[in-house]
Amino acid sequence: MATLKHLGSKNADYGAAEQYLLFEHDEFTMKPVLDENGRLIPREDYRLSTLNCGGEDFAVACMRSNLRYEKNQRREDVKSHHYIISFDPRDGPDNGLTVDRAQALGEQFCKEHFPGHQALVCTHPDGHNHSGNIHVHIVINSLRIEEVPFLPYMDRPADTKAGCKHRCTDAALRYFKSEVMEMCHREGLYQIDLLNGSKNRVTDREYWAQKKGQAALDKQNAPMIAGGITPRQTKFETNKEKLRQTLRKALATAASFDEFSSLLLREGVTVKESRGRLSYLTPDRTKPITARKLGGDFDRTAVLAVLEQNAQRGVTVRYTPQHQAARAAEQTAAIPEYLHAGKGRLQGEKTGKIDPRQDSVQRLVDIEQKMAEGKGKGYERWAKIHNLKQAAKTLTIYQQYGFSSPEQLEAAVATAYQEMRQTSGELKALETKLQGKRELRQQVLAYAKTKPIREGLKAQKSEKARAAYRQANESDFIIAEAAARYFKAQGLTKLPGRKALQAEIEQLISEKDGLYNTYHEQKQRFRELQTVKRNIDQILRREEPHRRKEQSHER
Incomplete structure (x- = not known):
């Protein structure tokens, strides 16, 4: 799937954005990585292009425009907008997505949706977590230097005029997400619904909290592992993730909203409802966490739907940990996760490189016909082994x-x-x-x-x-x-x-x-x-x- 992320920057140094795209940076501190001589380390592979810069460097062109229109001169002004389109790791092997093709898609997306802005488009072949996801960075100067047509996400006359600034409103971001979905459909790439949220909503802040916590835990466990001792905890979980697990266990056994609330109260979690929306208050907090921040599985509609399913199946509530664990495993069918949703940078889990064609059954080779066409003994030996493997897969699927x-x-x-x-x-x-x-x-x-x-x-x-x-x-x-x-x-x-x-x-x-x-x-x-x-x-x-x-x- 392709995801879209937006970042606004108040940094007046436009060269910093280009430096981040061209040179290696630490994934935690976001500071440049230096070699033994104190020099920047260039990224191994990338594609880079500029738009509407008139042949000048991106940073120089942006500063000239800002001075010309007397904009972006204050500290609190948003100087640039950074959009990231991350493609599914499987799009490479399955759908033929290459870095060059992704760069062309990024440039086309920028021209269509950010006309009149000076832009920097850069494509990287892999994410920081080495998941293999090709992703495109689009950095635009917040100032518009040309008058443009009235686009669907615009709602003010100033949004089309030169000398005015780009505004990334909620409506604009939804529009951009819908256009990313349409682009993936048009290009035959994997895609999920970006407009209706995900079952588990992991924000960028939570993602990095999990990464840093896992790194700290690994460092803490390293001496014990070296000494042959098995650590008690090897996986770091954020407080939100722990709350999600608590909610899923309660949903796995409750058959009514009162039972659901009672089970959570035993774990110290209080359920609150306001204007048809649920929120959850944990013992270590004074402000409840809304269901929207946890994911679509935990809003009022989804919770009531699962409770109704449990009631129809005649679920009997038991409060033993063993029963809760068993029901939690069963509940994965009642609350299905997106198979392709957010398993990359924004969701905090590494997506492996999956090629369905490796596990799918293939056609048997007609060896006699191929030998009649002039194939050699080597091909015949390969074809016999191939046919044996595919025949076994065929019979397995036939029985399944x-x-x-x-x-x-x-x-x-x-x-x-x-x-x-x-x-x-x-x-x-x-x-x-x-x-x-x-x-x-x-x-x-x-x-x-x-x-x-x-x-x-x-x-x-x-x-x-x-x-x-x-x-x-x-x-x-x-x-x-x-x-x-x-x-x-x-x-x-x-x-x-x-x-x-x-x-x-x-x-x-x-x-x-x-x-x-x-x-x-x-x-x-x-x-x-x-x-x-x-x-x-x-x-x-x-x-x-x-x-x-x-x-x-x-x-």
Whole structure:
């Protein structure tokens, strides 16, 4: 999955951002790493480009613009914005994502969503935790040096004007996340729903607290391990993570909200509800932790849904630690985690390099045909071993699905194909609807941009003045009239609100994300079953001559 992170910087030294991208930095202190001679150590691999800098260095170009418009001169001013797009580690082996391709995507994203800003785009091939995730850094000067079109995340006239500053509002960040999701869908990359949060929400601060705590614990345990003593604790857990585990244990055994609250109270945790939202107060705190800061599994809707499931299953509450541990293990099915969500930098866990194709079944090789084509003895030896391995995998999968005959397998292949085609049709219909909403949004924004010009026409007193005014602003009136024709063709008598339209588009993107992942799972299952069917057919065809030969001997 791709994630998007934003950082605002008040550092007036624009060169510091470039230095961070080009040279090695300590992951804890964020200070440059120096060699034995006290010199900076360059990063091994990266791609770097600048936009709208006029051939100058990024730092020099930004400082010139700031002086020209007399902006970013105060200490408290946000001088630059830093956006990080981190891709899934599996996108490299599975989807062909390279550093060069990611750099091109980053540059395109910057041009589309941060026009008029001086920018620095840099791509690194790996994260600091060596998870293999390619990620793109986009650093922009907060000052805009050119007038730009009215973009969907903008809500003020000043957001389009030169000499004004970029604002990363909540609405803007949601828009950027939706565009990252659309980019990954378009490019065929792994992606999760960034708009509706995650089951476990680990902030950047908690992530680094866990990393530093683990490093300190490892240092503390090192002498004991060297002496052959097994440490009592080897994994560091933050207070929030401990609270999550306590909540999951309570959810695993409770069948009502009162029982849930009672179980937590035994652990010293008090549940509070305010305006339909839950928060949890631990003994070591005076201010409760809201469910939003812990993750989507612990908000009121999710908690009540799990309690209702427990009640329907007839869960009997027991307060023994053994029972709680057993139910906690079972509850992983009731509260599923995102399989691909935030297992990298923001979530505090290392994501391994997984290539599903290594474990998937592959087609058997027709050795006789290949030998007839001129393959040598070496290929024949490899093909025999390959066929043995794939035949074993084929039979294992055949048994796992519970098939008792080739006819059942053939029916399963047909069903999987129909499910995949149905989801594909729903996905195409949703994409068409989304495209229509995007086009409507574009026309609404264009029409809104011309509002001052259209109102200025009404202020003209004479026909001659109106004609001169229209001629002076001819391009704006052409845009407004084209938008008006579009609204008329669509049968719109009242234009939708921009915020409501954007929220509808984001909802469609979330639905598309779910269908997108479902389609790929169904497609993978169909291909697996199809390969199993072809292998089974080939095995049966290969065994058929032997059966006929045995029958002829028996006669």
